[in-house]
Amino acid sequence: MNRYTLSALTLAVAALSAGHALAFDASAPKTREQVKAELAEAIRTGDIVVNGETGQKANELFPGLYPTKPVVEGKTREQVKAELAEAIRTGDIVVDQESGKKANELFPGRYPAKPVAQGKTREQVKTELAEAIRTGQMPVITY
Numbered sequence: 001m002n003r004y005t006l007s008a009l010t011l012a013v014a015a016l017s018a019g020h021a022l023a024f025d026a027s028a029p030k031t032r033e034q035v036k037a038e039l040a041e042a043i044r045t046g047d048i049v050v051n052g053e054t055g056q057k058a059n060e061l062f063p064g065l066y067p068t069k070p071v072v073e074g075k076t077r078e079q080v081k082a083e084l085a086e087a088i089r090t091g092d093i094v095v096d097q098e099s100g101k102k103a104n105e106l107f108p109g110r111y112p113a114k115p116v117a118q119g120k121t122r123e124q125v126k127t128e129l130a131e132a133i134r135t136g137q138m139p140v141i142t143y
Helices: 003-023 032-045 077-090 122-135
Strands: 049-051 094-096
Touching: none
Parallel strands: none
Antiparallel strands: none
């Protein structure tokens, strides 16, 4: 086997394994139809890279050929001021830049306590665990 054949074979194996590694999505594998639909949508909207050197997409290079993206409306000045006033009142604003701690964490006595969410009872947790084991969502481990 000459060096060219060995190099080509090595490159082919590396390309195939890299493709599988990049295509793997543990959360939810997509069907062929879903991938085709996503590609068609990307082509339609120009949301596909056409200039590999700069990474520009078709809708950036030729904006007149593709539909414009919907503009997300920002908050009004009054809304921002109200949010800031609420954050100052509750101490939910960072005061120590080094640690990133908020005022209500540094001085909890000066601010109203945050409501504590009600947890589940022991019986509710046991019931959920039994249901998860029954449906196969949680494996049974025996020692």
